[in-house]
Amino acid sequence: MTEVNGSASPQQHSAQESSIPRPLRIALLGFGTVASSVARILVELKPSGIELTHVYARSLAKRRAAWVPASVAWSADVNAVLDSDVDVVVELAGGLEPAGRWVRKALTAGKSVVTANKKLIAFRGVELERMAADKGVYLKYGAAVAGGIPVIPAIEQGLIGDRIKRIDGILNGTCNFILSKMEEGFEYAPALAEAQAKGYAEADPTEDVGGFDARAKLTILMRLAVRVAVDPEAIKPRPITQVSAVDFSYARDLGCTIRQIARADRSDGKIAASVGPTLVAMRSPLAWSRGTENMVILTGRYGGDVVFSGHGAGGNPTAVAVVSDLLTLAHGAQPVKIPSEQAEVDAECELPHYIRFLVDDRPGIVAEITGALAKERINIRAIVQKPGYPHHALPFVVTVESCTGSALKRALENIRGRDYLLEEPLDLQMLE
Ligand SMILES: NC(=O)c1ccc[n+]([C@@H]2O[C@H](COP(=O)([O-])OP(=O)(O)OC[C@H]3O[C@@H](n4cnc5c(N)ncnc54)[C@H](OP(=O)(O)O)[C@@H]3O)[C@@H](O)[C@H]2O)c1
Numbered sequence: 001m002t003e004v005n006g007s008a009s010p011q012q013h014s015a016q017e018s019s020i021p022r023p024l025r026i027a028l029l030g031f032g033t034v035a036s037s038v039a040r041i042l043v044e045l046k047p048s049g050i051e052l053t054h055v056y057a058r059s060l061a062k063r064r065a066a067w068v069p070a071s072v073a074w075s076a077d078v079n080a081v082l083d084s085d086v087d088v089v090v091e092l093a094g095g096l097e098p099a100g101r102w103v104r105k106a107l108t109a110g111k112s113v114v115t116a117n118k119k120l121i122a123f124r125g126v127e128l129e130r131m132a133a134d135k136g137v138y139l140k141y142g143a144a145v146a147g148g149i150p151v152i153p154a155i156e157q158g159l160i161g162d163r164i165k166r167i168d169g170i171l172n173g174t175c176n177f178i179l180s181k182m183e184e185g186f187e188y189a190p191a192l193a194e195a196q197a198k199g200y201a202e203a204d205p206t207e208d209v210g211g212f213d214a215r216a217k218l219t220i221l222m223r224l225a226v227r228v229a230v231d232p233e234a235i236k237p238r239p240i241t242q243v244s245a246v247d248f249s250y251a252r253d254l255g256c257t258i259r260q261i262a263r264a265d266r267s268d269g270k271i272a273a274s275v276g277p278t279l280v281a282m283r284s285p286l287a288w289s290r291g292t293e294n295m296v297i298l299t300g301r302y303g304g305d306v307v308f309s310g311h312g313a314g315g316n317p318t319a320v321a322v323v324s325d326l327l328t329l330a331h332g333a334q335p336v337k338i339p340s341e342q343a344e345v346d347a348e349c350e351l352p353h354y355i356r357f358l359v360d361d362r363p364g365i366v367a368e369i370t371g372a373l374a375k376e377r378i379n380i381r382a383i384v385q386k387p388g389y390p391h392h393a394l395p396f397v398v399t400v401e402s403c404t405g406s407a408l409k410r411a412l413e414n415i416r417g418r419d420y421l422l423e424e425p426l427d428l429q430m431l432e
Contacts, residue, residue, distance in 0.1 A: 024330045027054035027086040029078060029102055030093035031063040034116055034143070037319035038090065039068055047323065049330030050088075056081040082106055088329060090322060091115040100124055107131045107139065114325045116143035116318055122216035122232050125223065126340075133337075140325035145217040146171060146294040148317025149310040150324070155224045155298070156338065162300035164225035167264045168431065171217040173292030173313040174201045174208035175240050175260035179277070180290040183257050187245050200292055200313075211237025211260065211275040218262035218275060225298055226266050228343035230273065235345060238276030242426050247356055250384060250397045251279050254354070254430075257287045261431060263349060270347035274405075279354050279430040285309070286431065348404040352381065352430040355398045355408070358422045361391040365420055372414040373400060376407045393422060399430070 026042070028035045035055075042052045052072055057063035060076040068074075075081050078098075082089065082105050089106035091113060093099050099120050106113050107128065115121065121128070121141045132139040142152045146169070155164070170176050177200050181191035192209070195201035207213050219232045240260055251258050261278035264271070280286040285307050289295040294312025299305050311317035359365055370380060378400050385396040400408070405427070412425055 021049070023049050023051040024087040024326070025053040025085060026050055026326060027056065027081050027084065027089050028052065029056045029081065029089060029091045029099075031055055031057040031065075032092065033315040034318045034322065035090070035092035036063075036065065037315035038092065038322045039065070041316075041319055041323050043068060045323075047327055047330075050323075050326050054081045054084055054086055078102060079105075082109065082111075086111060088112045088114060088326065090326070091117060091120075092322070093117075094119070096120055096123060100128075103128055103139075104131065107135055107137060110135050110137055112138040112140070112329055114140045114143075114322055114329070116141065116147075116322060118144040118213065118216040118220060122219045125220065126229050126342075138329055140329065141220070142325045143318045143321035145220050146296055146308065146310075147173075147312040147314065148320050149294055149296065149308050149312060150321065151221070151296050151298075151308050152224060153324070153328075154306070154308065155221075159225070159298065159300060159303065159306065160338070162303045163227075164298050164300050165266050166299035167218065167221050167225055167262070167296065168286065168299075169214070169218065169221065169262045169296040170259055170286060170289050170294050171214040171221075171262045171296070171312065172208050172211075172260055173294060173311075174205065175211075175214070176289060176294070176312075177201075177292045178209070179240060179243070179258055179260060182243065182245055183248050185245060185248075188241060188243065209241055210239045211262075214260060214262040215275045218264060218273060221262075221296070222264045222271075222273065223340045224338055226264055226271070227338060227340045228266065228271055229340045230271065230343055230345050235273045235275060238274075240277045242424070243277045243428075244426075246395050247354075247426065247428070249386065250356065250395075251354070253384060253386070254279065254382075254397075254399065255282055256280060256430065257282060258428065259286055259289070261286065261429075263431075265347075265349060271343055271345050272347040272349045273345050274349050274429065277428055279428055281432055284431065348406060349429065350402045350404055352402050352432065353400050353405075353408055354428045354430055355400065355412070356395060356426040356428075357398070358393060358395050359420045360422060361394045362420055368415060368418070369398060372411045373398070373408075375414065376403070376411040378403045378407060378411055405429070 256279040264273040295309040381399040
């Protein structure tokens with residue numbers, strides 16, 4: 001490990017004292033899906049320069065694994081592990097607390113931290129990185145966005161010479177699985193049930209389907225790639241729960257499919273960001289990502305588009321990212337400091353929209369809707385109505401030219417509560 005801010009890592013002290021660098025001593029906090037995969041890789045591959053020495057697991061009896069070497073100390077006391085002589089703490093419990101307290105304690109004690117915790121990094125990353133820098137240690141979180149896809153290392157190294165102006169990402173494997181199932185003809189509820197049966201979705205799927213998980217990852221990417229630190233709460237995610245199989249049928253007619261897209265754009269000094277189900281053209285790489293895959297497209301001012309795709313979650317892919325961070329620490333690759341400025345999300349993405357209505361049909365409905373759109377100066381592109389649906393529950397779609405979500409919301413507000421509307425119209429952005 002290299003010297004930072006004039007202080008030296010424990011490994012470096014050891015190297016200076018004995019001239020034989022000793023491996024970095026690693027503690028795992030938590031022993032669930034990702035942590036056990038990290039341990040498995042460390043045990044099987046024995047990567048040089050790192051050694052698993054401690055595991056903290058609150059449910060020790062349930063988690064203790066016979067395949068972990070006897071030299072590893074297991075403990076149900078997190079403070080005993082944090083107070084031990086480990087060099088690097090790997091936090092793999094998740095959530096804001098107590099993970100945040102553990103990470104602060106480790107950094108304060110001069111230990112580097114590796115984590116896959118997107119929530120902690122999205123909400124507390126700036127503060128924790130400052131703490132790490134003050135202590136001359138590192139906070140690494142390559143696994144926090146897109147699991148096993150090395151997007152963060154690519155931003156920190158291969159793309160550091162560019163200025164990224166736009167991010168388009170499929171950042172939540174659970175939503176991608178559900179929406180790809182719906183593309184095959186399933187309705188939302190059975191697609192979610194299958195995701196839960198396969199272990200891709202939690203019993204309470206809100207964090208994923210509500211867009212909160214993707215939002216956390218988007219704000220991390222915005223800080224590193226677009227170099228703006230925004231409050232995650234400033235981005236209001238839209239859930240995928242309102243999308244139904246009929247929307248995929250209409251999307252197909254428009255040459256599109258539907259994906260949960262996390263998008264950020266910095267242009268003319270303004271920052272726009274959104275998360276939600278979005279129509280994407282079939283010819284876009286975003287449409288190719290299926291099942292639990294993730295995809296990120298970064299658009300640079302100089303380099304243009306770079307596309308990353310692969311397994312965004314799962315124990316093994318995520319553990320690869322964690323172990324790669326550990327090896328970076330062990331072998332002294334000096335990360336480039338990426339400056340970011342505190343910023344507001346102060347613009348809206350201006351895109352074409354797809355609006356699907358479900359109505360009890362009668363004369364005059366289309367005229368009323370087009371009138372409401374015209375009042376907001378929103379141009380209509382097409383009105384599409386597929387045959388085969390009953391008049392008393394008729395879905396039809398209006399697509400409109402680029403406009404802001406708030407202008408469209410005002411237009412739809414004008415027809416809210418009309419007795420012919422059987423449900424709230426579904427408004428989706430369209431990426432072309
Ligand atoms: N799984 C993935 O595909 C994936 C992908 C990318 C990032 N991540 C991130 O990786 C981290 C770990 O995820 P995971 O899937 O491995 O989770 P997991 O399987 O639920 O394991 C979490 C581990 O942490 C422990 N833990 C949780 N809350 C705790 C608390 N309050 N106090 C003490 N111990 C606690 C659990 O204890 P018990 O042993 O008692 O259950 C368990 O051992 C999370 O930040 C997650 O967001 C996961």
